[in-house]
Amino acid sequence: MQISSAQPVFKLELNHKVTPGVVTIAKYDGTHPCLTACAGYDKIIIYHPHGGVVGGRAQRSQAHSEVSELNLSQAVIALAAGPLRPDSTRDMLLIGSPTQILAYDVHDNTDLFFKEAPDGVNVIISGSYGKRHETLAIVGGNSSVQGLNWEGTEVFWNVVGGKICSMIAFDFDKDGENELIIGCEDSFIRVLKNNQFIVELPETGSVLCLSPITDVRFAYGLGNGTIGIYEEGIRLWRVKSKQNALSLQWSGETLACCWGNGRVDWRSGATGKVLRRVQMRSAAAAMLLADYRSVGAPDLVCVSDKGEVLGYTPYQEATGFNAAKKMSSEEDRAAITELFNKKQALMIELQHYEANFNSASGSTSVEDRSSTAMPTNTRLQVAVTPSIDEGSLELAITTTNETIVRAALILAEGVFESGETLARHPTPTQLRSLLQVSLRPPRDVPIDVHIKALVGYADSEQFHIFELTKQLPRFAMYTLTLPPLEISKQTRYVTFKIMERVQRICIWINQNFLLEDDVELETEDTKELHISFTCLRDRSRLDMDFGADGQVKISTPDIRLAGDLIQSLATYLNLGDLQSVAQFPEIEEKLRQEMEVASQVGEMRSRLAAETAERAQLITALLPAAEDAANYDLKEMLNRYKEVVMLNEELLTGCHIRRATQEQAVTALKSLHTLLQHAARLRVGKYSKAVVAASRKAVRDDNIEALIKILQVGGGDS
Numbered sequence: 001m002q003i004s005s006a007q008p009v010f011k012l013e014l015n016h017k018v019t020p021g022v023v024t025i026a027k028y029d030g031t032h033p034c035l036t037a038c039a040g041y042d043k044i045i046i047y048h049p050h051g052g053v054v055g056g057r058a059q060r061s062q063a064h065s066e067v068s069e070l071n072l073s074q075a076v077i078a079l080a081a082g083p084l085r086p087d088s089t090r091d092m093l094l095i096g097s098p099t100q101i102l103a104y105d106v107h108d109n110t111d112l113f114f115k116e117a118p119d120g121v122n123v124i125i126s127g128s129y130g131k132r133h134e135t136l137a138i139v140g141g142n143s144s145v146q147g148l149n150w151e152g153t154e155v156f157w158n159v160v161g162g163k164i165c166s167m168i169a170f171d172f173d174k175d176g177e178n179e180l181i182i183g184c185e186d187s188f189i190r191v192l193k194n195n196q197f198i199v200e201l202p203e204t205g206s207v208l209c210l211s212p213i214t215d216v217r218f219a220y221g222l223g224n225g226t227i228g229i230y231e232e233g234i235r236l237w238r239v240k241s242k243q244n245a246l247s248l249q250w251s252g253e254t255l256a257c258c259w260g261n262g263r264v265d266w267r268s269g270a271t272g273k274v275l276r277r278v279q280m281r282s283a284a285a286a287m288l289l290a291d292y293r294s295v296g297a298p299d300l301v302c303v304s305d306k307g308e309v310l311g312y313t314p315y316q317e318a319t320g321f322n323a324a325k326k327m328s329s330e331e332d333r334a335a336i337t338e339l340f341n342k343k344q345a346l347m348i349e350l351q352h353y354e355a356n357f358n359s360a361s362g363s364t365s366v367e368d369r370s371s372t373a374m375p376t377n378t379r380l381q382v383a384v385t386p387s388i389d390e391g392s393l394e395l396a397i398t399t400t401n402e403t404i405v406r407a408a409l410i411l412a413e414g415v416f417e418s419g420e421t422l423a424r425h426p427t428p429t430q431l432r433s434l435l436q437v438s439l440r441p442p443r444d445v446p447i448d449v450h451i452k453a454l455v456g457y458a459d460s461e462q463f464h465i466f467e468l469t470k471q472l473p474r475f476a477m478y479t480l481t482l483p484p485l486e487i488s489k490q491t492r493y494v495t496f497k498i499m500e501r502v503q504r505i506c507i508w509i510n511q512n513f514l515l516e517d518d519v520e521l522e523t524e525d526t527k528e529l530h531i532s533f534t535c536l537r538d539r540s541r542l543d544m545d546f547g548a549d550g551q552v553k554i555s556t557p558d559i560r561l562a563g564d565l566i567q568s569l570a571t572y573l574n575l576g577d578l579q580s581v582a583q584f585p586e587i588e589e590k591l592r593q594e595m596e597v598a599s600q601v602g603e604m605r606s607r608l609a610a611e612t613a614e615r616a617q618l619i620t621a622l623l624p625a626a627e628d629a630a631n632y633d634l635k636e637m638l639n640r641y642k643e644v645v646m647l648n649e650e651l652l653t654g655c656h657i658r659r660a661t662q663e664q665a666v667t668a669l670k671s672l673h674t675l676l677q678h679a680a681r682l683r684v685g686k687y688s689k690a691v692v693a694a695s696r697k698a699v700r701d702d703n704i705e706a707l708i709k710i711l712q713v714g715g716g717d718s
Contacts, residue, residue, distance in 0.1 A: 006266075006276050006312055010293065014307035015063040016045050019076070020246060020260070023286035023303055026081030026091035028106040033292050035301070035309065036079060036093065037285070044070040044079070044095070046106065047309075057109060074100065082126025082135045084112060084150035092150070094137050096121035099662060101139055103152065113152025118602075119144045119669050127169030129156070129178050130194060138180065140164030142666050143673035145182060145192070156195050157696050159673040159680070162186030166210045172199070174216055181218060183207025187414065189220060189230075196680075196689050199233055202445040204413045204420060211248040211255075213269070219255055221245030224420075227257055229269065237272045247287035251300045252314030258287035264302055266315045276315060282306040378403055380453055380466040384439070384514060386479035391536050392438040393476060393514070395449065403455050405435040406463050411450040415441050431458050439472075440537075444564050447472040474568060476514040478533040478542055490543065490555035494562045494682050496580035497550045500573055502529050505546050508572045535561075559584050563681030570684045577685030581713055587675060588708050594672040595704045601665040608658050615647050615654070622647070672699070679711045690715035 014037070022038035032050040039045045046058060046068045058068040078096035083089050084103060092112055095102040098120060103112035119141035126135055129147055136147040136155060142163050147155040166183035172191050173179065180192040185206045191199040205222035212218050213229065217236075221227045227245050228238030243259040250256070254266040254275060262280035264287065267273060285305045289298045292311055300312040379400040387394050397408055407425035416422050424437055441447055449470045456463035502521065509531065510518045519531065527548035534541060535558075543555040544565075554562050562582070570578055626640035676699075680691040694715030698706040 006278055006315070008310040009299065009313055010309075010311040012047075012309045013064075014039075014045065014047055014067060014309065016061070016067065016307045018045075018285040018303055018305050018307055020283070020285045020305055022076055022079050023288065024079045024081050024093075025288050025290040025292065025301065026093060026106075028081075028091055028093070030088070030090040031294075033290055033294070034106075035292075035303070036081065037303065038076040038079060039069075041075050042072045044072065044076060046070065058106065072097070072102075074098065077121050078124040080124040080126050080137070082137070084126065084135050084137060086134060086150065094124045094126060096124045096139065101137070101148070101152075103137060103148075103150070112150055113148070115148065115152045117141060118665060119673070120666050122164050123167050125167050125169065127178060129169055129180055131177060138167060138169065140167050140182065143670040145180065158192060158195055158197075158692055159677040159695070160184060160190065161188065161674060161677050163670075165206055165208050168210045168212055168218065170212045170218055172216065172218075181210055183210050183220065187222075191233075194689070195692065196685070201230065201233060202414070202443065209245055209248050211250060213250045213255070217269075219248040219250070221248055221257070227255075228272070229255065236270075239267075239272045246284050249287055249289040249300060251289060251298075251312075254315045256287065256300055256315075258284050258302060260284060262304060264300075264312075278310075278312075280304045280310065281308060374403070374456065374464050375401055377401065378455060378464075380451075380455060380468060382451060382468060382470045384470060384472065384476070385516075386477075386514065386536055387438075388479065388534060388536060388539065390438060391539075392440045393472070393536070395437040395439055395470070396434060397437070397451060397453055398434045399455055402433065402457075404431045404433050404458055406431065406454040406456060406460075408435050408437065408454070409452040410437055411452075412439065412441075412447055414443060414445070415439055415447060415449075428458070441472065441477055444475055444477065444561065446474050447476070473514055474512045475533075475565075477536045478513060479536060480513070480515055480519075481532040481534050481541075490541070490557075492557045492559075492584050492586070493553055493555040494566070494580050494582040494584075495551065495553045496566070496578055498552060498569075498573065498575065498578070499550045502527055502546055504573065505529055508569060509544075511572075512568060557584075557586070559587050559675075559678045559682070563678050566684065567681055575684055577687055578683060579687045579714055580682050582679070582682050582711060584711070587678070588711060591672070591675055591707050591711065592704055594668050594675065595699075595702070595707065597668040598665065598672060598699075599702050601661055601668060604661050605658065605665065608654055608661065612651060612654050612658070615651050619644055619647050619651075675711075676707075683714055687714050 016039040019038040024036050025033050026036055027033050035047040037045055045061065047066060048068060049066045058070045061067040061069045072095065074097035076095060077098060080094040081091040084092045090107055093104045093106050095104060099117055101115045101117050101121060105112060117139065121139055121141060123140035125138050127138065128134065129136060129138065132155065134149065136149060138145065138147050144157060144159050145164060146157040149155055160182060161184060163185035164182055165185055168181050169178040170181050171178055172181060182190045182192060184190065187203045187205055189201040189203060189207055190197050203222055205224035205226060207220055208223050209221040210218060216232045217229055219227065219229050223244060225241040225244055226238055227248065229236045241259065243261050245257050246260050247258045248255060251266065253269060255269055257265045257267060260283060262282055262284045264278045265274050266276040268275060280302060282304045284302065286303045288301045290301055291298050292301050293299060297314065302310045377400065381398050381400065383396045385394050397405055399405060407423065410422045411420060413420055422437065424435060426435065449472060451468055451470065453466045454463035455466050506519045506521060506529065529546040532541065532543050540557055542561065545553040554565055556562050566578065566580065622640050622644050626637050626644065629637040629640055676695045680688045683691055691710055691714055694710050695707060698710060
């Protein structure tokens with residue numbers, strides 16, 4: 001395969017180290033793009049070759065005459081920029097620290113707003129969302145996402161199941177309004193529309209980067225090195241690397257991928273095949289798409305962690321780069337060698353087929369059989385059965401004759417702890433026509449199990465490869481309990497009402513659960529259904545009762561499972577809105593505990609902040625007094641400095657306590673928000689949105705009883 005390199009159209013050096021992932025490009029004067037990056041713990045650098053930035057808080061850097069430095073008092077976690085002010089086209093700089101968000105007008109040296117972020121800040125983007133066409137600052141925290149306008153007023157807020165790692169504002173369903181696509185640490189890509197999640201795409205690792213492409217396509221990159229493209233919620237392709245993708249950008253007609261080690265690939269948007277590749281001199285810090293040269297077309301701007309900046313023009317598959325070069329003689333020889341190796345492999349495969357044909361037309365006795373012989377009626381069969389004793393699904397791979405399964409390669413996303421692939425190869429003394437593998441899916445999502453098996457005879461030297469795919473339904477880890485139990489008496493349940501024929505409920509159960517025989521009604525006139533399952537993970541019980549009057553009761557100790565069942569059923573039955581009543585005493589008690597912890601931590605943080613400010617003020621007063629005392633009384637000067645040292649030690653101790661308190665607060669809020677999301681997933685449509693809105697108000701008002709009521713009966717009709 002021909003993979004050529006590319007020449008940058010511009011190069012520059014910042015003479016500063018750059019923090020990976022904390023880089024943006026903005027037009028602070030509305031015209032000239034400026035590269036902005038974090039250059040350490042609390043320092044931001046702005047590269048402005050056109051001038052006009054130095055002044056106010058930003059000071060000219062001694063290391064580079066065209067770079068200004070902006071020093072802050074907190075760590076810089078995230079950077080973004082956008083035209084937030086409705087009366088201006090100039091970009092405003094958005095700075096995210098562990099607990100605060102600052103919107104700063106670099107050009108006028110003014111603050112638009114300064115806002116506390118109790119849930120933390122991981123990602124900041126700017127863009128429009130939903131019916132609001134104004135530019136918002138959208139902040140992703142440890143367990144929530146919120147949108148702020150240019151004044152810092154909260155426009156929307158929602159809970160998210162895990163830590164947010166990436167976000168893009170993107171028209172996912174082509175309705176003319178932007179949805180919010182959120183990549184989470186819990187391996188889900190979630191689509192937020194009208195403040196409710198309409199799609200959840202399960203992946204196999206933390207979703208570190210997202211990038212819009214065209215129409216309904218977007219690219220994603222995971223923490224395990226996987227990158228790929230989705231179109232309308234369906235994955236088109238994916239590839240995996242040993243490196244992690246730092247950034248993805250759609251450049252020209254290709255997907256550009258910047259890896260953590262400084263390699264940049266241009267890949268075909270249809271297949272993911274590498275077309276061009278370059279290597280930076282050091283590890284990568286960012287890759288951005290911007291019209292950095294102001295020529296009317298965006299360039300791919302690649303930044304290394306040592307401050308090297310390279311710019312590349314968009315790549316066109318038909319013509320390549322403007323500076324594309326021919327393959328060198330070494331590349332020619334490598335291509336010839338690769339083709340020769342392929343030819344040899346095909347020749348060996350042809351010999352194997354000829355040997356099989358000759359052995360099949362000759363004697364079929366074991367003595368005369370060729371080592372590569374394979375009966376033409378050989379088939380590979382796969383079955384999956386639940387095992388309550390082992391707490392797993394047993395995957396059985398078997399042949400239809402006396403041939404044996406020498407080895408098997410099983411590929412399943414998110415099933416195996418060591419990775420996505422499991423190789424099973426029994427010892428020669430244990431070879432049989434049956435091979436078993438235990439599967440323990442940790443999440444309730446549909447899984448495609450891809451199997452490649454080597455099949456032959458025990459004394460064979462060459463084996464045939466059989467490939468097939470077995471699909472596991474979403475709730476495969478729940479096995480049917482027979483005979484069906486009566487209406488459940490469990491105290492942990494959720495109830496709701498749907499007007500649907502019980503026959504359709506049976507079809508939903510057959511499609512989403514792993515059953516030996518399909519669930520069928522005793523007679524066509526049957527209008528009720530009572531069915532029970534046992535969870536293979538913890539042997540807990542799941543009861544589902546569908547009454548003749550449309551009343552449904554799902555009894556389970558797992559509130560997350562109850563939400564998953566309701567969402568799956570609502571999707572299958574195409575239900576737009578669904579209200580429910582829930583009783584989960586353990587969850588209610590946990591809500592009380594987390595709210596109490598969050599309230600106590602909030603009070604402690606306020607008290608510590610006041611004590612810190614008081615000590616800092618004393619130090620500010622003592623230092624000039626100590627300097628004045630040096631002129632007339634050395635002993636007084638020493639006493640003053642001793643007081644300063646003691647206060648400084650108290651400040652350091654207070655900082656450590658505040659840090660521990662902040663971590664405790666983040667943990668409590670994350671647990672609380674997770675419970676609120678589970679409560680929202682017990683409802684559908686406007687009732688789910690109402691739960692989120694009411695929960696936000698109850699948390700702000702520190703109203704525990706209101707939260708309990710919201711969990712039980714929802715948040716109202718709107």
